[in-house]
Amino acid sequence: MRDAEGRVTDTPVVSVVTPTKNRLPLLREALDSVAAQTFARWEHLVVDDGSDDGTAEELARRAAADPRVRYIRRDGEKAGANICRNIGVRESRGEYVVFLDSDDLLDPQCLADRVALMARNADLDFATFQTSVFERTRGDLGRLYDPQLGGDHLLRFLYFEAPWIITAPIWRKTALLRLQLFDESLPSWQDVDLHIRALASGMTYLRRPEVDHHVRWLTEPDRVSIQQRRSPRHLEAAEAILEKFEAVVRSGPGMSWSRQRALCSLYFFVAENWVAAGHTSIGLKLWRQVRRRQLGSPLLHLTGATLLRTTGLRGPAGRLGARLAHKWKGWMHLRSEPELIRA
Structure with missing residues (x-):
């Protein structure tokens, strides 16, 4: 592994964690967006929730070409994206953690900017960046997920009007461990719960207006009737x-x-x-x-x-x-x- 100056290093600074299940065409785009980062000291942990669409073979090929890509197959009865995120965090080696869903994309400078911000602000537990929403290609909808940066963020999470989504923050790994990660006992709303606990506990954070990632707006029917x-x-x-x-x-x-x-x-x-x-x-x-x-x-x-x-x-x-x-x-x-x- 080489850093931005071409120096060889084996220790990642930031860990990108992606849960996935049977989304190979979209996952390839997410993987490519991480591979294109200007910051080189990353690892990408892809935690598979039981895919049968060739995901394992694709990840084996990529990991052989770039050891920064790590494929983890979930074992055990518990399933779900947040179970996989917890597995990824526990297996991660970086000082920082970024969650990336398998259908979303990072801009090339995303990790460099996020790591630099956290390094400049040693007191921060996490920081969030602005999200662009797209359908097929980056920027095609011309929309931001939530342009409003201020306000009572805990209150908004309580109203289920999340001011940011799972990909927006970069976390100090120690902060996630203090929160004891996602609550696997909850049947739903685990991501809302995580952010409510972070805010209610008084964690130090910063919101930045720069767009550095893109979330795909899928028009899938609501699975809960x-x-x-x-x-x-x-x-x-x-x-x-x-x-x-x-x-x-x-x-x-x-x-x-x-x-x-x-x-x-x-x-x-x-x-x-x-x-x-x-x-x-x-x-x-x-x-x-x-x-x-x-x-x-x-x-x-x-x-x-x-x-x-x-x-x-x-x-x-x-x-x-x-x-x-x-x-x-x-x-x-x-x-x-x-x-x-x-x-």
Whole structure:
């Protein structure tokens, strides 16, 4: 392995981790984008989640030509992209980690710029860069994933309006290990959970406006149907995840009014789905827990309970309740904090 000055070195500085399963045509493009980096001290760990499309043969060929490419076949019963990401981080040797999905691309200077930024700022746990969204070729949509750099990033993750996606950050590996990586016990939302834990724990980070990577906007149908989202198993899992989010936020720098409101909104969303699935009593029980946890005001609790009961009715009354609940959720989201209202 040679660095930018042509010196031979065996130790990578940055590890790129890519989970994949049966995406070989797109994976080739992602691999090529890493191979084209101007910074040479990288390793690319591709963790295969069970491909049968020739991925193993392609990676064997590339690894033989360039030992910086490392192919890992996932073993064990647990599967999924974040399981593979955890495997990749544990096997990595670099000081820094970048996650790259198998259908996304890095610009040639991406790793050089990211490593230089982290080296200049020894206090940073991670830094994020701007994301360009494309469909077939880089820049074809002329869109950024999220142009807004400021604001309360933890609050946005709580509202599931992620200000950045998995490829945007460069992590100090020690920071990821302090977070204990992705929570493999969660059935979903593991990436949101990771970023919520990082922000709530007060990790030091920086957001940069430069675009250095490109995320493919695939128009694939949603794999989770409404019926699946309203199944008891899915809703019970959602409750467990929200309880974890709440505990993480409470353990962090403080539970602001806005963050309380975001958690209330998420709990109401799950309660509303219980009602829509025909389990009004369970939905109301969950909403009562929000009151007992002292999230939100008594008026908010009363309004939410009334809307849940109305939504659970049959016929026009139930449809009206659902429309009012939808408007109320929007009001909860957009309403300013009390001191801003008084001003």
